[in-house]
Amino acid sequence: MPEGRWETMKRLGRKLGYVVIFFLLMMIAGVTAYLGIILFGSYAIDEKDLVMKETTSIVSEDGSELTKVFTENRESVPLEQVPEHVQQAFVAVEDQRFYEHTGIDFRSIGRALYRDIITRSAAEGGSTITQQLAKNVFLSPERTLMRKTKEVLIAVNLEHRYTKDEILEMYVNRIYFGHGAHGVQAASRLYFGKSVEELTVEEGALLAALPKGPNNYSPFQDKERAKERRDLVLRLMQEQDYITIEKMRAYQGKTVPAEQHSVADTPAYDAYVDLVLQEMEEVHGITETAVLEGGYTIVVPMDPELQQRSYETLTSPENYPDAAMNSGYALLDNDDGGILAVQGGREYVRKGYHQALRPHQPGSAIKPLAVYAPALETKSYEPYSLLADEEMSYGDYSPGNIDGVYDGEVSMFEALQQSKNAPAVWLLDQIGIDRGKEMLSAQGIDIEDEGLSIALGGLHEGISPLEMASAYRTFADSGLYTPAYAVQKVYDRSGELTAEHKPEKARVMSEQTAWYMTRMLESVVTDGTAQAGSTPTALAGKTGTTNEAADVWFAGFTADMSGALWMGGAENRESVSSSLPTALFKEMLPPDMSWTAFEQPEDVRDVEEPIQSMTAANLQAEMNFGLFGSSVTLSWEAGEDDRVHYRIYEVSGEERELVEEVEGESSYEVDRAGYFSSPEYVVIPYNPQTGEEGEATNRASTSLFSQGG
Template sequence: MRKFILAFLVVVLIVMLGVTYVLKQFQQTADLSYSKLQSVQSTVVYDKNDRKIDELYKTVPRQNVSSNEIPEYVKMAFVATEDRRFYKHFGIDLQGIGRALFKNIVTMSKAEGASTITQQLARNLYLSSDKTIKRKVDEMFLSLGLERQFTKDQILELYLNQIYFGSGVYGIGAASQIYFNKPVSDLTVGEAALLAGLPKAPSTYSPSNSTEKATARRNVVLKLMHDQNVISDTQYQQALNERVVEPSIPVKKPNSNQAFIDYVIKEAAQQYGVSADDLYKGGYAIYTDLDPNLQESINNSVANHTFRDDAINSKVEVGISAVNPKTGGISAMYGGRSYERNGLNRATSGYQLGSAIKPLAVYGPALETGDYTPTSLLSDERQDFGGGYSPKNAEGEYQKHVTMREALTRSLNVPAVWLLKQIGIDTSAKFMEKAGLPLEDDDKSKLGLALGGTTTTFSPLQLAQGYTTFANKGVMTKPYAIRKIEMRDGEVKKPDIQTERVMSEENADTMTSMLQDVIEKSYGTGVNARSSRDAAGKTGTTNDVKDAWFVGYTDDAVVSIHAGFDNANSTQTTKYLSGGGGQDPATLFSSIMNNW
């Protein structure tokens, strides 16, 4: 009896779980109205003022069309090709599944699928493209929900506005324009058949890739339409004689914020599970903290700057990241003077930091020990720190002792290495990790860390993150690009803002005071960064001037700038710069601040 009761309870539990699962899938479809789905447009990206800065599409934006704008033979071309029993099944075609299964067994391969138009719509609206059993089950139940909620005509309209037609085009409205330069209502039978043949393999059958394959596939569709009495003998013959012409596919021009847009797309995938393909399908709204004025100032400052090291075959490249230190929102991003869509983003690429690392690796942690202040005297005598390591000051001048403030302002090397040895590399590494710049193990035993001579490389974005520690009263704020994203179903997701107390507010203010001297003192290495705004900052230059840095900040923005050649290496000194961080990067910072 006990076994019977236990078995009964297990069955009840399974049934309850099954019912809960089915209701959940039905609820997903119930949450979306026809009018909302009908109005789905390209994904839009907004700036901090909620103003549109870009629409995400590859060639042309989506152009949703209503059912009454689509000729009947166009609709039936898709029905005949993709789902001949569309008007007879309830979302799942059991007969079609059986037929496909039989053919697959006979051919010993997956020769035929059995997804209905409703299932394809469910997949496009709700699911990823993962080929798993769970996704297939989800797809089936969601299809049942769609059939319960919408009419066949509504489902077909939504489907035609959602599917991918190749060449970066989603929806039949955009496809008609891109391939035939006409609205859907003017499509010929042959053109309708060509479009209906694309969903199976858009790249393979696109006329932009092969007019021969596109023609062959179109003819297959025409035969299906003829065999199913969708078109007459005359229409069939006329359509077969239509010539398929290779279309001229426009390429969307890069946005002036393109590096930032590409970063947003990557973050959507990494943080919210929304792939680039999903975004290009449309229906999402992405809100960012991009400051359009700051971004424009950066763009113009770089464009108008004269880089004296530019050569005929190579030019100095620049990567810039700007972060709001209070929120962590990325305010601006510049991927390079020759940045291309989805190309090398120099704002997020890693480089050695040079002396820009000193506040994070040496002076910040030294202040936190409580043993050192800006007036503390540091050794500035040429000396061997062990193992033959004897760094030089850039100007070749030395004093017996120098204050911490002056050592930082002049960016002297010997005092920085000496101080790192006093506080210990472990103390430095822990401070840097808390500030968001973790070191590789190889760098945790070398005093060269004080000068940025590390195996670990850091991007302008990472350096900006580290300096939020000083700009935000001792609290590091991790950068993010997306402040909220509205999903297709209306759900709103926001980032989990990550902060960490790295140093005391008092010590952070002290650091800011010293870094202000870097800019304001006549002997400061960052004197070229002076602007109409009160700012603090630090220069950075690596060996032989392979990399040049300036990272500066105000209360509202940390701006991190790297300059250098893409193809610089240790055997080609001609690909190095003639001036360090106090030259191009500092001058750019000044221009950015003045024009912001």
């Protein structure tokens, strides 16, 4: 081969080698760049960031949604739930080549880059749906070339990791639609009051029109601009063959919504929601932030009608005789302690000072809990046991009855019914302060006080309405205490049960004591200090008033529910009394309740109606003669109550000997009386409830030589 030709071939070979090397280097560089993109994107992507903040729903026991709590109002939905025409609307306006590119649309980028160079700014968008998702999740909103570069790298990586449907699903659930609505489901409810699967084509087009400028294109801000933007989306859908031109024109003829559908919660539920958030953290270990962002479904025992009714009652200015007065209220289910309704104050605001949880001085509302029930538990006292009703001093403490009237002795029944102070303090002194405190503690009320003033509610801290309601519920549940609760079940965003309330009941008092207390407290409502207002059913309860009516209470229970209402803080207290919370408590009970009497448990003794009077007068004695001896018939005028016992005594000088005791009778025959002896007799009425004797009758005697009285 000629030398010249050989040199030519060598030069061609070297050039070909260079070309091969060049292409190999280009391939290596391309692969390296792609791997770099994937590696950088993988480094920049934290999949935890893709878990969206979701709205938590609070629902009733029957599954009805009551309210929502959130930091971002969002309900994530699977893409299958989003109608195809709604998906098409987003693709048409935001990224028409979405299903063709791999995260970057070079045509759009080129156009945007050209305009950025011309304007010497990074003002042009041109981002794909995937890029928008990358920007919204992982990057700051600043407009710089560096951020744009990161956006591209992350977008390519997202396309590498996820399918198009998965990316579109994350996008429609992530984007902001204005007015606090995040995601297509929340937006659908806000703008149209319906779930996303019910959206029509023109409604879906309006939602797709919003992400570019939620405030600018909101129909609630500018109807004309919103309609123009929606109609543009419809035109793009027609140009991309998603709809026909005829349907486009029909849809463009539709109006845009003018009325915003509320996503805000009723203020009637605010106090209950705060209680739920507190219980979620303290009992179930789920922080408030986790609740607000976690997409939970929380089942609560709230009765919406009772919650609303109590809100309207306790926020009405007409129910407060003084402008400074406030209130706190709790109502529980007797079955398991579930909170049916709770109100935190007259003008309660979320995360405010919750008056239903704040301790207040209880006044006489504490007497059943700290004095009378503990006394009955000793079995040394019964409802008609006599208690001292006198002015007494206990060291430096000298309690007195409010009316200044003292009867010397009074039954427990009457002392409770009329809310007498002296007998309550005397009784606590007899049974011991520790016994009263132990019963309070067993019901979740721990106090540090050590004085007899506990009997009248003079506490250092006080008792909250929720604590009071829970303690009174113990009477309704036959002596079993159950802590109140506001969270029944908790489901996570995937529908898995993550927490559940498990009722725990503890025996605090016997069924007999609980029934005695129920009967006595029922008499407080019918004949005692709690007669104010009217009730649709049997009600038992107790009033409470502190010095100068700074605090006034009613705590009580029906066969189905137990509750407590505190009111206080009035500056002008002349017209304030416990009659106010008593009447309002009754008013807040369900108006459609049928009359339901309290059901007496088996093997429990009932409390009789008190014997109001016992008299015996005009005793007569008559001698009766017989073959084998004589007898004396005694007769007297008996009182109307045939439960009164009559004790017949034979009297000799100043001494008397019991002959017999009869019940409800007005005569008695003394057998084997002597012909010539002349004993005297008296009859004394006796109250078997209190163990108290009344006044004796006149003396009467008879013999063979002396008859009559």
